[in-house]
Amino acid sequence: MSSSSGSGSYPARGAAFGSFPSRRSVVHGVKGIVSTVSPLANDAGLRILREGGNAADAAVAAAAVLGLVDPSMSGIGGDAFALFYDHKSKQVHSLNGSGRSAANATVDGICRDLKIDDRTFAVIPTTSAHAVTVPGAAAAWVDVVERFGSGRVSLTQVLAPAIEMAEGGCPISEIASYHWVEYEDELRSKPNGVDLLKKDPNAQGGYRAPRAGELYRNPLLANTMRLLGQRGRSGFYEGPVAEAIVTIVNALGGYLSLDDLQQHGQRASEVSQPVSIRLTPGSTGDINLWEHPPNGQGIVAQMALGILQILEKQGKVPRFGPQDHNSAEYLHAVVEALRIAFSDGTWFIADPAVSNSTEMLISEAYLTERAKLFDATRAATNLRPDSPAYKTSDTIYLAVTDAEGNACSFINSVADYFGSRIIPPGVGFVLQSRGAGFHLHPADHPNIYAPGKRPYNTIIPALVTNADDGTLHTVLGVMGGAMQPQGHVQVLLNMIRFGMNPQVALDAPRVCIGVTLPGKSTDPSKKVDETVYLEEGIGEEVASALEGLGHEVKVVKGMGRALFGRGQVIRAHHDPVTGERVYSAGSDMRGDGAAVPFV
Numbered sequence: 320m321s322s323s324s325g326s327g328s329y330p331a332r333g334a335a336f337g338s339f340p341s342r343r344s345v346v347h348g349v350k351g352i353v354s355t356v357s358p359l360a361n362d363a364g365l366r367i368l369r370e371g372g373n374a375a376d377a378a379v380a381a382a383a384v385l386g387l388v389d390p391s392m393s394g395i396g397g398d399a400f401a402l403f404y405d406h407k408s409k410q411v412h413s414l415n416g417s418g419r420s421a422a423n424a425t426v427d428g429i430c431r432d433l434k435i436d437d438r439t440f441a442v443i444p445t446t447s448a449h450a451v452t453v454p455g456a457a458a459a460w461v462d463v464v465e466r467f468g469s470g471r472v473s474l475t476q477v478l479a480p481a482i483e484m485a486e487g488g489c490p491i492s493e494i495a496s497y498h499w500v501e502y503e504d505e506l507r508s509k510p511n512g513v514d515l516l517k518k519d520p521n522a523q524g525g526y527r528a529p530r531a532g533e534l535y536r537n538p539l540l541a542n543t544m545r546l547l548g549q550r551g552r553s554g555f556y557e558g559p560v561a562e563a564i565v566t567i568v569n570a571l572g573g574y575l576s577l578d579d580l581q582q583h584g585q586r587a588s589e590v591s592q593p594v595s596i597r598l599t600p601g602s603t604g605d606i607n608l609w610e611h612p613p614n615g616q617g618i619v620a621q622m623a624l625g626i627l628q629i630l631e632k633q634g635k636v637p638r639f640g641p642q643d644h645n646s647a648e649y650l651h652a653v654v655e656a657l658r659i660a661f662s663d664g665t666w667f668i669a670d671p672a673v674s675n676s677t678e679m680l681i682s683e684a685y686l687t688e689r690a691k692l693f694d695a696t697r698a699a700t701n702l703r704p705d706s707p708a709y710k711t712s713d714t715i716y717l718a719v720t721d722a723e724g725n726a727c728s729f730i731n732s733v734a735d736y737f738g739s740r741i742i743p744p745g746v747g748f749v750l751q752s753r754g755a756g757f758h759l760h761p762a763d764h765p766n767i768y769a770p771g772k773r774p775y776n777t778i779i780p781a782l783v784t785n786a787d788d789g790t791l792h793t794v795l796g797v798m799g800g801a802m803q804p805q806g807h808v809q810v811l812l813n814m815i816r817f818g819m820n821p822q823v824a825l826d827a828p829r830v831c832i833g834v835t836l837p838g839k840s841t842d843p844s845k846k847v848d849e850t851v852y853l854e855e856g857i858g859e860e861v862a863s864a865l866e867g868l869g870h871e872v873k874v875v876k877g878m879g880r881a882l883f884g885r886g887q888v889i890r891a892h893h894d895p896v897t898g899e900r901v902y903s904a905g906s907d908m909r910g911d912g913a914a915v916p917f918v
Contacts, residue, residue, distance in 0.1 A: 345822045345903050348916025352904045353377060354887040355717040356392075356798075356912035359489055360384040363480035364719055367472060368917045374719040375403055375467035376477050378727040379460045383481035383544060385715045385731065386456075387537055388489055389911075390515055390749060391498040392798075393715040395543060395555070396564075397733035397751040398452075399459035400611045402593060402780045403467040406724030409789035411609045411782055412467065413593040415671075416459025417773050418452045418583055420754055421574035426768040430759060432572060438760035443768070445735045448573030450752040452774065453583045454564070456731055457547055457555035462588040467727070475548035482548075485541035485747075488534035492911035497878065499528035502737050510567065511742040514539055515749065540747030556584025563743035564750065571741060579771075591671070596621040596681050597786055598628060600815035601638065605786035608811065610779055612677055613668045617779040620804035622660035624811070625686040627652060630693055644817045645857050647864030648695075650830050653812075654851055654870065655699055657805055657832055659689050667765060670773040674765035698869035700849075714778050714803070716796035718887040720902050722917070726794045726889070728780035779803050783811070791891040793821075797907075799884030801834035806884045814890070821888035821914075822905030828856035829883040831875075854883050885910035 346352065351374065353364035363384045364377035372380070378401070386394035399416035429449045435441045443450050464474050491499070506512035507524055516526035517535055529535040546554035555561065561580040568575045594617065595607040608624065610617025630636045636652045643649045667676045679685055692699055714732035732751070733739075739752040756775045757768040766775050777800050783793040793814070797806025806829065813824035833848030853862055855876040862872045875882055885907040893900055904914035 343822050343826070343905065343908055345820045345905055346914040346916055348902050348904075348918065349722075349899065351719065351721040351917040352889050352902045352914055353381060353717070353719050353917070354889055354904050354906050354912070354914035355381050355385065356715055356885055356906075356910040357385055357388050357492060357495070358913055358915070359388055359484060360717065361913060361915040365915060365917050366480055367477055368721060370476060371469060371471035372477065373469040373723060374721040374725040374727040375401075375463050376469055376472050377721070378717060378719045378729040379463050380477045380480055381717050381719065382460065382715070382729060382731045383478050384484060385717070386748065387481055387485050387540060388491060388535070389495040389715060391495070391502060391736045392733065393731040394733050394748045395457050395540070395547070396454045396748040397456050397731060397738060398454070398753055398776060398778060399456040399729065399731040400615055400776070400778050400780055401459065401463050401467075401730075402609060402611060402728040402782045403463070404726040404782055404784070404791050404794075405467075406791070409784070411593045411595075411784065413591045413611045414459060414463060414466065415589040415591050415611070415614070416455040416462070417614060417753070417776050418455035419579070419771050419773050420452050420757070420768065421576065422579055422771045423576060424449070424574040424768075424770050426759055429768060435759065441759045443755045443757060443759070445752040445755045446740050448568050448571035448739070448741065450739050450754040451568050451573055451575060451741060451750045452754045453575065453579050454751060455583065455588065458552050458584060459588045461547065461552050463727070463729070466590065473548075474551065478544045478548040482541045482544050485537045485544070488536045490532055491529040491535050493531040494911045496529060496531040498736055500530070502740070503528040505740060506737065509740050509742060511744050512740070514742055514747055515737075537747045539745055543746045543748065552584040552587065556580040560743075560746050563746050567741055567743045568750070594618060594621065594677050594681065596625055598624060598815070603815070606792050606815065607784050607786050609782040609784065612671060613674070614670050614773045614776045615779045616664055616668055616775065616777055616804055617781065618668070618677055618680055619657070619660045619664045620779070620781070620807035621681050622663065622686060622689070623653070623656040623804065623808050625681055625683070626656040626659055626690045626693070629683070629687050629690045630656070633690070635690075635693060635695060639816055641817050644813070645828060645861065647861045647868070650861065651695070651698075651865060651868055651870070652693070653808060654830060654832055655693050657808065658699060659692050660804070661832075661834055663689070668775050669765035673772065696868065714798035714800070716780065716798040716885070716887055718794040718796065718889045718904070720794060720889050720891065724791065724900060726782065726791055726891075728782050728794045728796055730778040730780045730796055730798065732778045734777075777801065777803055779807070781807050793891065794889040795886065797884040797886035799882070802831050802882065802884040805829070805831055806886055810886055810888065814888075820905070821890050821903055825886050825888060825905045825907045828854040830854070830857070831882055852882060854880055880909060883909065887912075887914065889914070
């Protein structure tokens with residue numbers, strides 16, 4: 320890692336998230352709120368709301384900026400999923416912006432190319448050209464605006480803030496810079512890698528990662544987004560951008576073709592039916608938790624919450640209240656419910672065209688059967704351990720509400736830090752590594768690699784509505800690979816069961832179970848990772864009690880807390896006197912961002 324002068328605010332390796340104690344208050348607003356991991360993205364979303372756009376339009380504007388200022392996590396070369404709440408119809412819509420594998424690739428051919436003889440624990444390396452699937456984000460941006468947008472702003476307007484920042488320069492935030500610097504040397508060594516670095520004549524090779532508070536420009540990305548704004552999907556999936564993608568992937572041994580990209584652009588993103596599960600908080604009315612259906616892993620969160628609800632009904636765990644938050648008994652129940660849910664998700668979550676068992680998995684009958692695996696006295700050891708989920712916080716999640724009452728829960732990802740680290744020439748973005756989420760064994764696995772197929776995808780936006788009248792309750796998401804459904808469970812329970820406001824619910828220390836990608840885990844030294852990771856702030860006595868139940872426990876501190884993800888929450892409620900709608904929001908202190916009201 321090269322050194323260079325900078326703002327002095329860049330955190331050293333192993334540093335804490337903040338060098339001094341701080342707190343955040345809940346943010347309130349009536350016209351809408353934009354909550355993201357970057358204040359610059361917030362401003363882009365607010366600008367579009369001011370110009371007449373709605374929550375969907377603003378979400379895309381914010382996502383485009385995040386791909387510029389936090390490219391290790393997100394970008395136009397990745398995938399995107401969205402949930403949109405329509406205030407008029409009180410309906411929740413989902414949009415699947417994930418791309419497919421190359422039509423000319425086969426699992427046998429890939430294993431031959433990678434010289435894999437024993438496929439039992441084999442994986443596609445994240446930096447292999449075979450890990451690159453068709454980027455779905457660009458089409459998703461277009462389709463979210465076209466299908467759910469206000470119709471009052473154009474796609475060109477929506478992308479304008481990101482284009483202006485990419486050309487004029489934008490200051491980079493602390494945590495975004497931290498990960499950028501971590502991968503600086505690797506980016507510099509890759510073909511076209513300097514396209515994602517800052518010019519500096521004093522740095523090694525004349526390029527380096529931007530430090531916190533420094534300006535960064537990416538005119539190549541500006542041109543890519545300008546083409547998308549002017550031409551729609553064809554501006555990305557046909558012409559010079561598509562040609563650049565295919566050129567670099569093929570040069571590195573991959574199989575993506577111009578036809579693969581063109582077909583995705585012509586097909587457009589899939590509008591699917593979101594999945595909901597009814598939950599009973601206790602003191603308030605029932606709610607419906609909405610998740611994006613597979614190939615996303617949202618049903619893992621729904622299954623875990625459903626199992627916990629059944630265990631409470633059966634009296635196998637107490638009805639947890641504020642006094643139980645992050646107690647050993649509570650965390651044991653959460654951990655075990657999540658393990659059961661992930662053990663099913665590892666098999667059933669795949670391209671919905673191949674495997675669609677969602678309704679069965681979240682049915683009360685099935686969850687009641689699965690709840691039988693829970694033992695209040697010890698950790699389970701007999702669950703399938705090969706869940707294909709990523710270990711890192713590799714994603715951006717954002718939440719937006721507007722004055723009309725609409726909401727957009729939006730998530731965008733390149734699947735690993737800087738994705739595949741493959742950068743097409745002249746376009747200013749990195750390609751995702753989502754294909755590493757495919758299984759290579761056994762042959763009958765629903766998520767086995769196949770041509771033209773969408774892999775298990777970790778990114779999941781969420782929405783909550785009130786069950787009695789369908790009104791909006793909460794927009795929420797927690798980014799970070801396998802942490803995402805775990806974060807949904809904990810943050811939502813923090814609010815509905817432990818009475819926390821959105822900001823406190825995000826601030827509270829979390830637990831993360833080790834979830835294993837085939838051949839890869841949160842702990843690279845293990846084939847199967849069964850560790851329970853506790854975030855700094857959970858008591859030592861709790862850790863000891865969990866160990867007594869048979870859990871392998873590890874406490875995570877400092878910048879390692881990125882493991883627990885970064886979330887956003889917007890809660891909708893009404894003034895008790897006037898009945899007017901009020902939005903209350905929080906933004907994760909583990910990230911660089913904020914929740915900002917539209918005024």
